[in-house]
Amino acid sequence: MSPLGPLLLATLLFCVGVYGIIARRNAVLVLMSVELMLNAVNINLVAFQNLVWVGEEAVSGQMFALFIIAVAAAEVGVGLAIIFNMFRNRASVNVDDVDLMRW
Amino acid sequence: MEALLDYAWLVVMLPLAAAVLTAAFGRLMPLRGSEFGIALVGVAWILSALIAWQTFTSGTIDPVEHSLAWSPLGGGFVLEIGMLVDGLTSMMFLLVTTVSLLVHIYSREYMAHEPRFTYFFAMLGLFTFSMLVLVIANNTLQALIGWELVGLCSFLLIGFYWEEKSNQDAANKAFLVTKFGDVGLIVGVIVLSIPMFSIVEDGRAFNILALNEAAAAGEIANSSIVLGMLLIFLACVSKSGQMPLHVWLPDAMAGPTPVSALIHAATMVTAGVFLLARLYPVMAQSATVMMVIAVVGVITLFFGGLVALVQDDIKKVLAYSTVSQLGYMVAALGVGGYTAGIFHLFTHGFFKALLFLGSGSLIHAVHSNNMSDMGGMRKYMPHTFWTFIVGSLALAGFPMTAGFFSKDEILVSGQIWASNGFVTGDLVFWVGLAAAFVTTFYMARACFLIFAGEYRGGHDTHGDPDVKHQAAQAAGVDPEVVGHGEAEELAAVSAVGHDDHGHDDAHGHGGHHEPHESGPQMVVPLVILAVLSLLVGYIGSPVWTAENSFETWTATPILEEATYPFLDDGGDHGGDGEQALQGGGLLAAGPVLAAAEGELHPEVLHGPPSWHFDVLGLAMAAFLAALALAYLFYGRGRRDEDPTMQMGPFTRVLVAKYGLDTLGYKAIVVPVRDKLSGWATYTSNEVIDKTVAGTGLAVMRAATTTYHVVDQRVIDGGVNGAAFSAAWWSDRLKRLQSGDVQRYAGAIVAGTIVLVLAFAAAR
Numbered sequence: 001m002s003p004l005g006p007l008l009l010a011t012l013l014f015c016v017g018v019y020g021i022i023a024r025r026n027a028v029l030v031l032m033s034v035e036l037m038l039n040a041v042n043i044n045l046v047a048f049q050n051l052v053w054v055g056e057e058a059v060s061g062q063m064f065a066l067f068i069i070a071v072a073a074a075e076v077g078v079g080l081a082i083i084f085n086m087f088r089n090r091a092s093v094n095v096d097d098v099d100l101m102r103w
Numbered sequence: 104m105e106a107l108l109d110y111a112w113l114v115v116m117l118p119l120a121a122a123v124l125t126a127a128f129g130r131l132m133p134l135r136g137s138e139f140g141i142a143l144v145g146v147a148w149i150l151s152a153l154i155a156w157q158t159f160t161s162g163t164i165d166p167v168e169h170s171l172a173w174s175p176l177g178g179g180f181v182l183e184i185g186m187l188v189d190g191l192t193s194m195m196f197l198l199v200t201t202v203s204l205l206v207h208i209y210s211r212e213y214m215a216h217e218p219r220f221t222y223f224f225a226m227l228g229l230f231t232f233s234m235l236v237l238v239i240a241n242n243t244l245q246a247l248i249g250w251e252l253v254g255l256c257s258f259l260l261i262g263f264y265w266e267e268k269s270n271q272d273a274a275n276k277a278f279l280v281t282k283f284g285d286v287g288l289i290v291g292v293i294v295l296s297i298p299m300f301s302i303v304e305d306g307r308a309f310n311i312l313a314l315n316e317a318a319a320a321g322e323i324a325n326s327s328i329v330l331g332m333l334l335i336f337l338a339c340v341s342k343s344g345q346m347p348l349h350v351w352l353p354d355a356m357a358g359p360t361p362v363s364a365l366i367h368a369a370t371m372v373t374a375g376v377f378l379l380a381r382l383y384p385v386m387a388q389s390a391t392v393m394m395v396i397a398v399v400g401v402i403t404l405f406f407g408g409l410v411a412l413v414q415d416d417i418k419k420v421l422a423y424s425t426v427s428q429l430g431y432m433v434a435a436l437g438v439g440g441y442t443a444g445i446f447h448l449f450t451h452g453f454f455k456a457l458l459f460l461g462s463g464s465l466i467h468a469v470h471s472n473n474m475s476d477m478g479g480m481r482k483y484m485p486h487t488f489w490t491f492i493v494g495s496l497a498l499a500g501f502p503m504t505a506g507f508f509s510k511d512e513i514l515v516s517g518q519i520w521a522s523n524g525f526v527t528g529d530l531v532f533w534v535g536l537a538a539a540f541v542t543t544f545y546m547a548r549a550c551f552l553i554f555a556g557e558y559r560g561g562h563d564t565h566g567d568p569d570v571k572h573q574a575a576q577a578a579g580v581d582p583e584v585v586g587h588g589e590a591e592e593l594a595a596v597s598a599v600g601h602d603d604h605g606h607d608d609a610h611g612h613g614g615h616h617e618p619h620e621s622g623p624q625m626v627v628p629l630v631i632l633a634v635l636s637l638l639v640g641y642i643g644s645p646v647w648t649a650e651n652s653f654e655t656w657t658a659t660p661i662l663e664e665a666t667y668p669f670l671d672d673g674g675d676h677g678g679d680g681e682q683a684l685q686g687g688g689l690l691a692a693g694p695v696l697a698a699a700e701g702e703l704h705p706e707v708l709h710g711p712p713s714w715h716f717d718v719l720g721l722a723m724a725a726f727l728a729a730l731a732l733a734y735l736f737y738g739r740g741r742r743d744e745d746p747t748m749q750m751g752p753f754t755r756v757l758v759a760k761y762g763l764d765t766l767g768y769k770a771i772v773v774p775v776r777d778k779l780s781g782w783a784t785y786t787s788n789e790v791i792d793k794t795v796a797g798t799g800l801a802v803m804r805a806a807t808t809t810y811h812v813v814d815q816r817v818i819d820g821g822v823n824g825a826a827f828s829a830a831w832w833s834d835r836l837k838r839l840q841s842g843d844v845q846r847y848a849g850a851i852v853a854g855t856i857v858l859v860l861a862f863a864a865a866r
Contacts, residue, residue, distance in 0.1 A: 022849045030845075095844060102842025 006047035013040035027086065027093040031079045038072045107150075107157055108167040111188045114154070114196055115235040117147040118203070122228030129221035136221040140207045140228050147231075148204045151196035158193040159642075162651050163658045165189075166312060168241050174306065181306035187241035190656040191445065195238040195377060198452045201635070202369040203231040205628035209460055210361040212624040213467055223263065223359070230256035234370050238377065242309040243292040246378065250288060250342070253371045254281050260366060261358040273357035280351040284341025291334030295385070298323045311381060315661050318385040321668060328385055332392045335382065336399075339375030344426045345433055346403045350763050352426055353410075356418040356472075360463030363418060368425050368459050369452040376432045380445045383436065384661050387707060390525075390669040397437025397520075397527035401534045404430030406761065408541040412548070413748060413757045416472045417462045420549050424498065425455055427538060431513055434531045439523070440516025441662065441707055442654045446643045447513055449653070450505035453639055454497035457632035461491035464625050465553060468618035474552040481554040483618045486626045488554050490633040495550050497636040499543040499729075500722055505640030507722075510539060512643065514718050519709060523670055540725040547733030555738065558618065645713045658708055665707045 013036050020033025042065040049061025087093050121143035129136020158164055170185020207227060214223050233256055237249025262274030292309065299308040302317045317323055339345065344352040355367045366372070379386060379396070386392050407426035414420045428451050435444035464487045469477055481488045497506040514535050520528030620626070643653030736746045748754055759765060 018852055022845050022852065098844070099842035101840075103837040103840045 003047040003051050006043050010040040010043040010047065013037070013043065025094050025096055027083045027095050027098075028080075030095060031076065031083065034079070035072055035076065038068055042068055107153055108188045109169065110150070111154055111167070111192070111196070111239060112169075112186050114147045114150045114200065115186075115232060115239050117143045117150075118228045118231035118235065122225050122232060125221060125225040125228055129225060134211070136224045137207065137211050140224045141204070141211075144200060144204045144207055144228070144231060147235075148200040151193065151200040154188070155193045155197040158188075158190045159651055159656045162655045163190065163660060163663060165660055166192075168312060170241050170307075172305075172307065179300070179306040181308070182244065183242045183307055183310065184245055185241040186239045187311060188239070189659050191377075191380060191659070192238055194445070194449060194657050196235065198449055199231065199234050199238065199370050202365055202452060202456045203227065205456070205631060206361045206365040206460070209364075209463070209625050209628045210359075212622050213361055213463055214359060219263070223260075226256060226260055226263075227362075227365070230260065230366060230371070234374070237374055241311055242307065243295070243311060243314070244309045246311070246381075247285075247288055247292060250338070250374060250378075251285060253366070253374060254278065254285065254342070257281070257355070257366050257371055260362040261355045263358050263362065270357040273351075273354040277351040277355045280348055281341045284338040284348060287334040287337030287341075291331045291336075291338065294327060294334060295323075295331035298327050312661075315382065315384040315659075318388050319661050319665050321388070323385075323388070325389060328388045329391050332382070332386050332389065333395060335378065336392070336396055339379055339433065340399060341375075343372050343375030343429045343433065344403070344407075345375075345399050345430060346406060346426075347763055349403065349407060349426045350760075350767055353419050353422040353760075356416070356422050360418065360459060360466060363422070364456045364459030364463065367422065368455040372425060372429060373432070373448045373452065376429065376436065376444060376448050379433070379436050380441060380448075380657075383441050383707070384665050386436070387439075387665060387667055388669075390667075393437050393439070394525070394527055395437075397434050397525075397531060400430045400432070400434025400437050401527070401530050402430070403427065404434055405534050405538045405541070408538045408545065410757050410760055411545040412541065413754055414545075415475055417465065417474050417477075417549060417553065418459070418472055420474075420545060421455070421458050421462060424458075424542065424545065427542065428455065428498070431510065431535065431538075434535065435513040435516055438517050438520035438525070438528050438531045439667065439707065440513055440520075440709075442643070442657065442709065443509065443512035443516040445657055446653050447506075447509035449643075450497070450509040450636070450640050453632055454494045454504075454506055454636040457490060457494035457629060457636050458498065460625070460629055460632065461487050461494060464621045464629065465491075465618075467621055467625070474549060476559055477553045478556040478559040479554070480558070480618065483558070484620045486620060486629065490626075490629040491553070492550060493633040493636055495546040497640075499546050499726060500539055501726065502719070502723065503637075503640075505636050505638070508640040508644040508712075510535070511715070511718055511722055512712060514722070515715055516709070518718070523667075536721055536725055539722055540729045543726050543729035544733050547730050548737050551733060551737035643712060645711075652711060654708060654711065662707050667707070 017033045017035075017037030017040060020036060021030055024030055024033065045061045045065045045068070049059075083093055086098060090097060118140075121139045124139040124143075125136035129139065132138060166187050166189035168185065168187050170183040173182045173184075174180060175182065207224070210223065210227065214220055217223060230253060233249055233252030235249075237246050237253060240246035240249055258274050258278040261277050262271055264270045265274070295314060296308040299310075299314055299317060300306075302322055303310065303313050307313060318328065341348040341351075352367060352372065356363055358367070386396070404427050407423050407430055411420045411423035411427065414423060428447070432444045432447050432451070435441075435447060464484065465477060465480060466472055468480075468484060468487075471477075493504070497504040500507045500510045514532050517528045517531030517535060521532060522528070641647050642656070647653075748758075756762075
């Protein structure tokens with residue numbers, strides 16, 4: 001089976017994620033875009049598994065994908081906690097409002 | 104006993120220790136420092152006496168030499184400091200330490216009222232050390248060091264009463280005149296060392312023994328010897344008071360009388376004679392050198408003695424007598440009388456020290472240097488009287504005194520040299536005889552004026568206008584016309600003795616009192632020296648028949664072998680002297696006049712002395728004639744019509760001291776003072792000062808320019824510019840840090856894309 005379809009899908013998802021990170025002002029949506037990018041990577045891993053590895057170790061791509069899902073979950077936990085505190089302090093989740101780390 | 108000679112350096116170092124201790128602790132001591140000098144010089148004297156005994160009894164010994172070598176520059180150039188002990192050294196040791204010790208003792212009383220008593224003793228110790236450094240030197244450079252040191256001590260002690268300008272002038276004159284000769288010594292030493300560098304293998308080019316050996320072996324070119332020895336002789340001329348550079352010696356009498364006895368009669372002024380004797384094998388290589396030395400000596404011994412005839416200052420009489428006797432020594436060396444010359448040095452050291460100390464005793468009692476203030480002193484000072492008479496007899500060469508043997512030996516040396524075909528030998532003999540007449544006359548004059556008649560002192564003669572005027576008239580100069588210094592000079596000749604007045608006045612005695620005999624500390628040295636003046640001559644006389652005499656004592660192995668290369672070498676003349684002596688035929692108070700007329704005497708040593716009745720007869724005739732003449736003139740002790748002052752132009756010449764002082768004053772002092780000092784001032788103020796100032800100004804300007812251009816603009820500008828540019832750039836670059844996370848993310852994406860494209864393009 002050709003990996004072209006999954007790879008195109010992954011590229012599309014990644015580009016949507018990049019756009020989301022750069023363009024959205026809502027912090028929650030930015031976080032969601034990060035998840036989109038991670039999942040684009042997951043698709044890549046799974047798609048390349050069949051192409052690159054054969055035989056006994058053929059599951060390692062899927063294993064990486066599972067790890068990334070776990071890492072992504074943890075990351076979302078941390079990210080949402082930051083956003084939650086941000087909202088409590090400022091009553092806003094707009095990333096443009098958070099620019100204290102500047103010159 | 105042999106090992107004793109290895110410790111001869113102790114003799115040198117002890118007086119130095121005395122000088123240092125006196126200078127450091129003298130003021131704290133009960134005897135104000137004199138105990139150091141007397142004790143340590145006393146020990147040095149004992150050592151010297153033992154060394155002298157050792158060298159005397161063992162005949163002509165091989166020199167004992169020890170030295171430390173130092174090669175600061177490498178390349179075979181070796182400097183040494185060391186000791187060379189032989190008979191000549193130990194003879195000088197004995198003379199220097201004996202006179203020095205006696206002068207130390209004498210000065211305790213003579214200088215008792217001096218505020219600078221301790222300083223005086225420290226200087227005496229330093230001088231003794233310096234003289235011994237010169238004597239013990241095993242190389243010419245060390246001798247030069249000692250030579251300069253004695254010159255320095257002499258300068259300091261002549262100027263001891265520096266409160267008076269005339270004494271400062273005398274010290275300066277002595278220093279500058281001798282310094283003129285010292286230049287000759289330095290150059291001469293270097294000239295002689297140049298051929299030695301290629302002869303010696305260990306680089307010790309200044310070693311005296313090596314130099315003597317090489318010269319005696321004929322390894323040194325004649326031109327080097329003539330040039331080097333004449334230059335060294337120039338140093339002797341200035342230091343040993345030979346004409347015409349003797350002018351400083353009479354002026355040096357400005358110092359305290361014990362200093363005159365020690366330095367300007369017995370030891371320092373004989374340094375030149377000693378150096379010639381030390382380098383005798385070198386000097387003996389050249390007939391030219393010996394002729395020059397003999398001629399200068401003859402001129403000095405005669406004309407120096409003549410000036411003593413017209414002196415009134417007793418110390419000046421003795422000073423000119425010293426000049427004359429030094430002339431005898433130098434003349435003796437110039438006519439092959441090696442032994443005779445240094446024998447006279449030895450005996451003269453004792454009897455001239457005696458005469459000076461005796462005159463010091465008189466001056467101490469009378470508070471004047473002038474014989475015109477004395478008279479009849481025999482009554483008041485009996486001990487001083489007979490010791491002074493003994494010294495005078497020795498100086499005049501009365502038979503069986505020390506001066507008799509040594510002076511006659513010089514005359515006989517002249518005869519022997521004449522038989523070698525040199526006219527200088529005849530000159531020394533006849534002029535020496537004539538000068539012996541003069542010597543006897545001026546000493547008899549001095550003795551009669553001082554001791555006979557009635558006491559004329561007791562009145563203040565300071566600034567006596569008659570005497571000054573008389574002196575100026577006698578010199579044929581109008582006192583108003585001549586410069587100040589000149590008038591002073593002339594006045595000092597026959598009028599006031601400035602020299603010892605200043606300190607004697609401090610005694611607090613008034614002018615009117617009867618003179619009295621000096622105390623035991625002054626009389627005992629006089630008696631000792633008088634006994635020595637009678638006895639020391641015997642070891643070099645025909646009376647002394649022992650195997651070891653003065654000649655074997657002071658000869659060296661080199662001299663025993665040495666002959667005069669410019670004489671035809673007869674080859675087997677060596678035995679003549681002994682044969683003649685064994686034959687017992689010829690008698691002379693001098694060396695044996697051995698063989699037939701016209702036979703040459705190429706040996707340096709003349710063999711044991713024997714009687715010479717022809718010489719003795721002539722010398723006695725001269726002595727008696729002079730004595731009779733002096734008695735005729737001065738027998739009743741009168742002076743108001745002094746015949747030596749009434750000889751017309753002759754007196755004028757003598758009082759003016761042959762015009763040498765005037766010549767020196769007009770030809771050297773005045774031009775230096777008026778012209779040279781002007782040029783020097785001009786050079787200093789206009790050339791040197793302006794060069795210095797200009798250099799300073801230029802440096803200052805360069806520094807200012809550097810400051811403004813380099814420091815302010817380049818360095819400060821660079822530093823400030825760096826800071827300003829950093830601020831300027833950071834002000835602009837800081838805006839990248841906007842705090843907008845999405846902008847950062849966009850930058851990362853853009854950067855990633857750029858990188859990917861770049862890699863793709865690079866493929």
